[in-house]
Amino acid sequence: EIVLTQSPGTLSLSPGERATLSCRASQSVNSYYLAWYQQKRGQAPRLLIYGASSRVTGIPDRFSGSGSGTDFTLTISRLEPEDFAVYYCQQYGSSPYTFGQGTKLEIK
């Protein structure tokens, strides 16, 4: 089973700042099969990024994904108030398809 470790656990930033979230895999993940989700309090997760770097239609371009192998990154270039949420990475290339434990992005 591929274990995904997200860091940091909590990230405290202010609107307008840049956020960098990390997702590290215990073994190599095919880049085609790495996704990022956003979950706001009381809501279902929402797919943001798939294939490590492809944005879902309608997701603002301040969200970008990068990485390969075992290290992946979600970057939010300029934080908007609505971006403060929990973010999960997921690999869907090797069963069981696993999620990271999440990074909480909170307002500083």
Place this chain on the structure above:
Amino acid sequence: QVQLVESGGGLVKPGGSLRLSCAASGFTFSHYYMGWIRQAPGKGLEWVSYISYISTSGSSNTIYYADSVKGRFTISRDNAENSLYLQMNSLRAEDTAVYYCARLGYGSNYPLDNWGQGTLVTVSS
């Protein structure tokens, strides 16, 4: 637009059973793999099960279960009714969670691109 609406959650005693349903609309349900993901209170996301899009003649659906639910939960689908189900037996306290129905793609190697709002299952005496 794609809509997934779960129902069937509630309070059940340990050892009891529940059947969750997910009504799908806005897309050709029979063409997609579908899955259940759960989230315990204050915790992260956990895969429960997924099922392939269609059963071809003479073969069965491709089905995955997490080890934690194998032998207790059964996933099924009714393509004529555009519905996904999760039969949960021998429920335990650790099964307490919000259960989300989600759409994969034309295979299992796809992200979860649409989610329902979730239904809460509470296992407690």
